Amino acid sequence: MNIKLSLVFILILNSITLNAQNIDQLEQEYMYMQTELYQEKQLLDSLLEVMNERATQIDREKEKRVTNQGKTVDLMAQSVPIANQIESQQIIIAALEKKIETKQQILLYEYSEIIDSLRRVEEKKMSPEEEETIEKLIFYYTEKKLRVSPQIQSLSYDPEKILQINLSAIEDSSERNIYEQYLHSALKEVDNQLQIIQHLSLEINEMSRLQNKANRFLDELEMDSRIVPYAVVKEEYRPEKEEVFNNNGTRGIPSNLVEIDYYMVLMRQLEWVQPREKLSKWQSPLDSTQINLSINEYQILLQEIKQRLQEYGSILKKKITSNE
Amino acid sequence: MIPSSYRRVFFPLILIFSLSITAYSQFFWRINGEGGYYSAQGSQILDQGELVTRLDTDLKYMYEFKNSITSFDIKIRPELYGLDNHLQIIKLRGKGHYLYKARRYHWGIDLSAYHYLYSGQNLDLSFNNLIIETNLFWLRSPARLIQANLGYAFQSTHRFGDFKLNLLFMQMVLYRTISAYFRYGYGIYLEKFYITLKLYNYLKYREICNSGWRTGPLLSLNYLRNFIVNMDYRFLLHYSDYTTYPSYEHYLRLMIGKIFYTRWSAFLVVDYYIPVFKRKTDIIEEVNVLYTPINLQNRIFLKLAYDVKENIEVYVRYGYFKESLYYYNDQLAGWSGLVGLEIRN
Numbered sequence: 282m283n284i285k286l287s288l289v290f291i292l293i294l295n296s297i298t299l300n301a302q303n304i305d306q307l308e309q310e311y312m313y314m315q316t317e318l319y320q321e322k323q324l325l326d327s328l329l330e331v332m333n334e335r336a337t338q339i340d341r342e343k344e345k346r347v348t349n350q351g352k353t354v355d356l357m358a359q360s361v362p363i364a365n366q367i368e369s370q371q372i373i374i375a376a377l378e379k380k381i382e383t384k385q386q387i388l389l390y391e392y393s394e395i396i397d398s399l400r401r402v403e404e405k406k407m408s409p410e411e412e413e414t415i416e417k418l419i420f421y422y423t424e425k426k427l428r429v430s431p432q433i434q435s436l437s438y439d440p441e442k443i444l445q446i447n448l449s450a451i452e453d454s455s456e457r458n459i460y461e462q463y464l465h466s467a468l469k470e471v472d473n474q475l476q477i478i479q480h481l482s483l484e485i486n487e488m489s490r491l492q493n494k495a496n497r498f499l500d501e502l503e504m505d506s507r508i509v510p511y512a513v514v515k516e517e518y519r520p521e522k523e524e525v526f527n528n529n530g531t532r533g534i535p536s537n538l539v540e541i542d543y544y545m546v547l548m549r550q551l552e553w554v555q556p557r558e559k560l561s562k563w564q565s566p567l568d569s570t571q572i573n574l575s576i577n578e579y580q581i582l583l584q585e586i587k588q589r590l591q592e593y594g595s596i597l598k599k600k601i602t603s604n605e
Numbered sequence: 606m607i608p609s610s611y612r613r614v615f616f617p618l619i620l621i622f623s624l625s626i627t628a629y630s631q632f633f634w635r636i637n638g639e640g641g642y643y644s645a646q647g648s649q650i651l652d653q654g655e656l657v658t659r660l661d662t663d664l665k666y667m668y669e670f671k672n673s674i675t676s677f678d679i680k681i682r683p684e685l686y687g688l689d690n691h692l693q694i695i696k697l698r699g700k701g702h703y704l705y706k707a708r709r710y711h712w713g714i715d716l717s718a719y720h721y722l723y724s725g726q727n728l729d730l731s732f733n734n735l736i737i738e739t740n741l742f743w744l745r746s747p748a749r750l751i752q753a754n755l756g757y758a759f760q761s762t763h764r765f766g767d768f769k770l771n772l773l774f775m776q777m778v779l780y781r782t783i784s785a786y787f788r789y790g791y792g793i794y795l796e797k798f799y800i801t802l803k804l805y806n807y808l809k810y811r812e813i814c815n816s817g818w819r820t821g822p823l824l825s826l827n828y829l830r831n832f833i834v835n836m837d838y839r840f841l842l843h844y845s846d847y848t849t850y851p852s853y854e855h856y857l858r859l860m861i862g863k864i865f866y867t868r869w870s871a872f873l874v875v876d877y878y879i880p881v882f883k884r885k886t887d888i889i890e891e892v893n894v895l896y897t898p899i900n901l902q903n904r905i906f907l908k909l910a911y912d913v914k915e916n917i918e919v920y921v922r923y924g925y926f927k928e929s930l931y932y933y934n935d936q937l938a939g940w941s942g943l944v945g946l947e948i949r950n
Contacts, residue, residue, distance in 0.1 A: 484830070487864065491833045495862050497947075498872045498908055501637060501661065 304391050311384045318377045325370045328363060335360045388425075395422050396453070419455040448600065464601050471594040478590065482583045489576045630668040632950070637661040639922070639945030643686065646939045650728045650930075655687035657941055674704045686937075692725030704740075711742040723930065730930060735759045750780040752790075762897075766804040770897070773797050778825060790825035794839060800894045815894040817845025819854070832863040847894060848882045855879045868912040874924075875905045903927040918947045 335356060342353045399419045407415070446464065451457040640658040645651035660683055667676040678700040686692040697720045704713035719734035738756030745751060754776040762768040778792030796819040804811045821841040828834040836859050843852040855877070862872035882895055906924030913919060922945065927938040 487831060488829050491862060491864055491870075492829060494864070494870055494910070495833050495835070495860055495872065497635075498862070498874065499860070500663075501945075502874060502904070502906060503902065 304388070304395070307384065307388055307391060311381070311388060314377060314381050314384060318374065318381060321370065321374050321377060325367065325374060328367045328370060332360065332363050332367060335363065392422050392425050396455075400453070416455070419453075446600070461601065464597055468594060468597045468601065471590055471597060475587065475590050475594065478583055478587045482580070482587060485576060485580050485583060489580060492576060630666070633663075633665040633667065635661075635663040635947065635949040637663075637945060637947040639943045641922075641941055641943030643939045643941040650692060650725060650937055651686055651939060655689075655691075657684070657686050657943070659684045659943075672706045674702075674706070676700075676702045678702070686725075690726050692723065692728065692937075694724075695722045696720075709744050711740075713740045714738070715740065728930075730762065730764045733759075733761045748782045750782070750788075752776075752778045752780065752792075760897075766802055768897075769801045769803075771799045776823070778823065780825070780827075786830040787828045789827070790823075792823050792825075793820070794823050794841065795820045796841075798845075798896060800896065802894050813894050815846045815896075817843065817848070817896070819843055819896070821853075833860065835860040843880070843882060843896065845896065847885060849885045850883070852880075852882045854881070870908075870910045870912075872908045872910075873906070874908075876902055878903055897929060902929075916949050920945050920947070 339353060339356050339360075342349060342356065396419055399415055399422070403412070403415050403419070446460050448457055448460060448464070451460060638658075638660050640656065642654065643651070643657045644654045661680070662682070663678065663680045665676060665678040667674065669675075678698070680696075680698040680700075682694075682696040682698075684694040684696070686694070699718045701716040702713065703715075704711055715736070715738045717734070717736045717738075719732065721732035721734075723730040736756060736758045738754055741751075741753045743751045743753070754774070756774050758770075758772050758774065760768075760770040774794070774796040776792060776794045778790045780788050780790040782788045798817060798819065800815040802813045804813070819841045821839060823837065823839045825838075826834065826836040837857070839854070839856040841854045841856070843854055844850070845852070857875070857877040859875040860872065862870065864870045880896070904924060904926040906922055906926075908920055908922045910918050910920035921943065923940075923942045925938075925940050927936055929936055
């Protein structure tokens with residue numbers, strides 16, 4: 282019996298290995314396509330740069346008091362093939378992106394097939410070592426599957442996507458474990474964010490109290506106060522700021538208050554937690570296009586984020602515990 | 606009974622302010638009472654030492670609509686120095702303020718009106734001040750803020766005659782942010798002033814005029830985190846019909862404050878104003894029409910406060926004050942120690 286089972290196990294594993302060889306090839310093609318896409322995009326960027334230079338040159342010629350019509354026409358004529366090249370390059374890129382998407386779908390299908398086969402093997406009686414091997418393989422391919430699934434990598438940064446996860450609806454235990462881990466890391470991230478917000482709120486409250494007391498003291502003395510209001514200034518938003526998370530998903534306490542953009546983005550991410558009409562309360566004093574905020578406005582923003590994070594955290598906890 | 610013409614104007618306005626969905630309005634009020642002892646120094650107006658009491662009431666209405674804030678503020682402050690040979694002072698202030706907040710700049714206009722009334726055995730004087738000022742805060746980059754002010758001020762004083770001061774001023778300061786908590790600013794102040802003094806003496810009428818410029822650099826340091834430090838300094842060169850070079854003024858304001866043990870706070874304010882006016886020798890006048898600044902005192906005060914509740918504060922304040930009232934001849938000066946209570950909503 283045992284010999285029979287072992288033989289089945291070896292046969293299935295062999296077929297999986299053969300299938301995996303096919304997947305290896307698919308993965309290589311997928312990687313190659315991505316490299317190709319990167320190179321084509323770089324080529325497009327350089328073409329756009331040349332085109333911009335030409336446009337600047339033409340503008341400069343036009344601005345001259347004595348316009349050299351011949352030169353302007355020459356420059357415009359020279360720009361035509363570049364424009365054509367840009368157009369064809371954009372077509373190449375679009376086609377390549379479509380190919381990559383198809384390849385992703387094939388890979389997704391192949392990974393799902395392997396996982397299903399492994400599940401079927403798992404149902405049979407096996408030695409603990411064999412079971413462990415199968416478990417490891419399932420985990421290995423599930424991870425690969427999640428990597429080619431759209432948006433999965435940014436789970437911890439996208440509350441809406443995370444909260445769409447319904448652990449009890451996932452039948453595959455390995456997949457469920459992975460999603461559960463994602464939920465745990467999201468919760469950890471929320472807790473860390475809350476700590477930072479609480480720290481900042483305390484600091485801002487203290488600053489606000491000090492500023493108000495100072496103004497009142499001056500008002501007491503001379504019927505007037507002349508302290509220039511202290512504003513918290515935000516930088517223009519840069520997407521790479523999202524990368525300030527450490528490997529463990531935590532985020533260092535900001536060294537200064539010029540972090541408003543980050544909190545605005547966080548706020549927008551958390552917007553869905555409450556119905557839209559309730560947002561008007563914080564949106565009216567805090568126009569997202571406003572660059573400098575008063576300390577009071579910054580206080581309001583932090584309080585709102587704190588509340589949203591708390592709500593988000595409680596939903597995450599509920600999701601995790603409902604699975605236990 | 607409110608006159609019907611007022612009702613026609615104000616009631617619809619109140620209704621609009623109250624019902625607007627996107628608008629946000631709020632009333633603020635504050636009452637501050639303090640009493641203590643003063644010891645007069647070099648002043649003929651005050652007795653050597655007596656009791657002093659002061660009541661300060663402030664009512665403010667603020668209205669926010671989209672990106673703009675409008676506020677109105679009324680303040681009444683009666684003060685009483687001494688009991689027997691007493692000096693009564695009543696200070697009234699009305700303020701209107703409008704601020705528009707855009708992406709990179711804030712623009713505002715302020716209107717302030719003051720009426721000060723001094724009444725005692727050795728002094729009978731009244732001041733009227735009016736200041737109209739526009740402000741522009743322009744955020745050039747996260748680290749650079751430009752503040753520009755342009756305004757007009759009027760002061761009239763009534764004692765032996767009518768003293769009138771008209772002035773136009775402008776100020777530009779560039780604030781540079783070193784860190785999120787510390788910034789410094791530097792800029793320039795320019796003022797053109799006109800003084801008219803009308804004297805009525807034994808049926809004889811005289812009018813004396815003076816005009817001139819005040820200009821110079823200004824410097825500002827601001828730190829705000831777990832303690833506050835604010836320092837403003839101005840050095841102004843003074844040119845007028847009655848003064849000669851070099852005439853100048855120094856003005857320094859320093860404020861330091863800290864909150865400790867959650868409910869306790871300590872603040873120190875130093876205002877130091879020294880005019881050095883060199884008078885022209887070829888002008889022979891029994892009355893010199895010299896510049897008297899608006900709302901300016903020399904003082905040093907230390908305040909120690911305790912927050913009984915979020916909106917109730919008790920405090921003690923001790924310090925020196927010197928208020929020049931009329932050509933530096935009449936001065937309220939001395940040391941005072943006060944205990945106060947403040948309640949606000």
